[in-house]
Amino acid sequence: xxxxxxxxxxDKADDSVRIEVPLSKSMAARSLILNYIRGEEEPxxxxxxxxxxxxxxxxxxxxxxxxxxxxxxxxxxxxDGKYCDIYIKEGFDMGNGGTSLRFFLALVASxxxxxxxxxxxxxxxxxxxxxLIDVLRKFGAEIDCTECEGYAPLIVKGNILTGGxxxxxxxxxxxxxxxxxxVQSLWRDGLIYDTEGLVSKxxxxxxESMADHSxxxxxxxxxxAAANFYEIALVTGCQNIEIGGLIRPEDSLQGDSRCVxxxxxxxxxxxxxxxxxxxxxxxxxxxxxxxxSKSLVSVDMEQNPDLVPPIAVGMALAGIxxxxxxxxxxxxxxxxxxxxxxxxxxxxxLKLTDKGGSLIFDGGEGDFREVEMIDCCQDHRIAMxxxxxxxxxxxxxxxxxxxxxxxxxxxxxxxxxxxxxCNMT
Numbered sequence: 001x002x003x004x005x006x007x008x009x010x011d012k013a014d015d016s017v018r019i020e021v022p023l024s025k026s027m028a029a030r031s032l033i034l035n036y037i038r039g040e041e042e043p044x045x046x047x048x049x050x051x052x053x054x055x056x057x058x059x060x061x062x063x064x065x066x067x068x069x070x071x072x073x074x075x076x077x078x079x080d081g082k083y084c085d086i087y088i089k090e091g092f093d094m095g096n097g098g099t100s101l102r103f104f105l106a107l108v109a110s111x112x113x114x115x116x117x118x119x120x121x122x123x124x125x126x127x128x129x130x131x132l133i134d135v136l137r138k139f140g141a142e143i144d145c146t147e148c149e150g151y152a153p154l155i156v157k158g159n160i161l162t163g164g165x166x167x168x169x170x171x172x173x174x175x176x177x178x179x180x181x182x183v184q185s186l187w188r189d190g191l192i193y194d195t196e197g198l199v200s201k202x203x204x205x206x207x208e209s210m211a212d213h214s215x216x217x218x219x220x221x222x223x224x225a226a227a228n229f230y231e232i233a234l235v236t237g238c239q240n241i242e243i244g245g246l247i248r249p250e251d252s253l254q255g256d257s258r259c260v261x262x263x264x265x266x267x268x269x270x271x272x273x274x275x276x277x278x279x280x281x282x283x284x285x286x287x288x289x290x291x292x293s294k295s296l297v298s299v300d301m302e303q304n305p306d307l308v309p310p311i312a313v314g315m316a317l318a319g320i321x322x323x324x325x326x327x328x329x330x331x332x333x334x335x336x337x338x339x340x341x342x343x344x345x346x347x348x349x350l351k352l353t354d355k356g357g358s359l360i361f362d363g364g365e366g367d368f369r370e371v372e373m374i375d376c377c378q379d380h381r382i383a384m385x386x387x388x389x390x391x392x393x394x395x396x397x398x399x400x401x402x403x404x405x406x407x408x409x410x411x412x413x414x415x416x417x418x419x420x421x422c423n424m425t
Contacts, residue, residue: 001373002400002411004390006236007418016240016279017416021225023047024254025406026203028219029099030210032059033107033182039070043219050405051097058092058104066111073186076112076160083113083160091117094152096124096378096405098334099175101152102132106179109141110186111158117146119153123378126151128332131169132176139163139187163189172332174200178207185211199329201303202255209253220252221245224306225407226278227259228384229417231314233268233280234287236391238417241280248272258304262311266290266297266320291319294363302326305333309385312341312359316350317392321363328357334405335377344386347372348393368393380405387411390419 025047032052035042036059046052065086066072076083092108094101101120108114130150133143142157163184168176177193181204184191195201226243233241249257260270260278267286271279290297297315301308301324308327315322330337338359342352349367353360368389376383376399383398384407390396400421403410411421 001397002421002423003371003395003397004387004411004414004419004421005395006391007420016242017238018242018244019229019413019416020409021229021243021245021413022049022222022407022409023219024222024224025049025051026099026206026222026224027210027253028052029055029097029103030178030182030207031219032056033103034210036062036107037069037183037185038213039068045219047219047222047406049408050095051100054093054095054097055100055104058094058100061088061090061092062108062111065114069111069186072111085115086113088114088116091119093119094124096121096334098124098127101127102129102175102179103182105129105132105143105154105156106136106183108156109136109143109158110161110183112160114158115156117153117155123334124152127334128172129154131172132179135166135168135176135180136161161187163187163191165192168193170195170198172199172329174198174203177204181207181211199302199326200255200305206253206255220247220254222406223252223254223256223259224381225384225410227256227263227307227310228388228410229413230259230263230268230280231310231385232388232391232414232417232419233282234263234266234314235317235388236417237282237284237287239281241417242273242277243280244277246278247276256304256307259307259310262299262304262307263314266315266318287318287320294321297322298325299323300325302329305329305337306381308359309337309341309381310388312352312361313345313385313388316345316352316361317366317388319363319365320361322359322361324359326357327354327359333379333381335379335382337377337379337382340375340377340379340382341385344374344376344382345389347374348389366392371395371397373397376402378402380407384410387414387419 139161140159144155267283374386380402
């Protein structure tokens with residue numbers, strides 16, 4: 001556990017502070033799968049985080065058994081569907097990466113002859129896989145759930161899949177669709193699907209673009225990670241936060257580049273630099289005006305669920321009343337993020353409610369006199385969002401280990417903005 005304190009005064013500094021965010025792990029996961037399917041090498045620049053390392057290691061093990069997947073599939077097609085049995089006895093451990101697990105399951109199920117076990121962390125065992133499993137089985141894959149039907153761990157035997165229409169839940173996650181889109185080129189027929197009513201639709205658009213050979217060649221810097229620094233700027237008033245590498249929302253494949261728009265409406269503004277990168281500035285008068293007006297800021301978050309933790313915590317700490325709509329999918333992430341946000345902020349007298357699929361905050365100044373330990377539910381996005389509470393309280397204690405999933409240097413980076421941390425003994 002890590003105790004985080006905030007040293008006041010950084011908000012008055014005139015000098016800019018340079019923040020480094022990681023590359024997008026969402027883009028990296030798609031790139032790893034696609035490059036293996038295409039017979040290409042792993043991208044040279046990858047995020048240094050748990051999810052990417054675990055998926056990269058899994059693909060590397062597959063390469064030892066099938067060095068060139070295009071050649072392997074070509075041989076099968078030329079031999080009229082005959083293939084050998086490839087038993088990978090040691091199996092694969094996908095750790096705590098939900099995206100990695102879903103993408104890798106679809107890949108292995110689509111490689112004829114491969115038999116293996118896919119394992120994961122205890123926490124990830126609780127995340128649903130049934131909609132994806134059902135479609136893969138319908139298309140011809142053999143998948144056995146060894147502990148609980150619809151959940152990992154799994155025994156998988158890949159086949160020549162037929163493809164066809166994917167009738168699949170659209171209200172839990174878009175990752176099921178992305179997993180199928182990534183591997184459909186391996187099937188006898190293509191994938192038929194529609195995205196009407198789909199949550200987190202920008203991630204499917206990202207997948208479609210990257211699955212196109214004329215798509216992207218480089219992985220972008222991560223807007224989801226950058227959102228935490230917009231949150232800190234909103235809460236502390238820190239000026240001139242420079243974040244390198246980020247590209248304009250209109251040029252980005254990342255739906256979470258929307259944080260520029262969302263925080264901009266609150267008074268946290270973005271200046272784009274030539275050659276890439278941004279400078280975050282704060283209009284404190286606008287923030288105060290919104291807070292003092294007592295008006296309710298309503299935002300539909302259906303397509304950007306990963307932005308909910310920094311947006312919700314940031315506005316609550318700034319005293320801005322809000323209603324974040326269509327956030328029910330947060331219950332099915334690495335943790336029940338709605339419960340984690342409500343429980344975490346309740347420790348400081350800030351009452352959030354979950355009502356009809358919306359997260360609502362009716363205002364209040366809170367009580368920040370005590371050092372509090374926050375249950376981050378081993379969830380990286382909760383830990384990063386809740387760290388900003390230290391700017392209001394004497395200190396907070398959070399789980400620093402879970403941020404290695406996406407942003408191992410997070411606490412090192414916020415130290416530049418006055419957040420001092422030390423390990424608890």
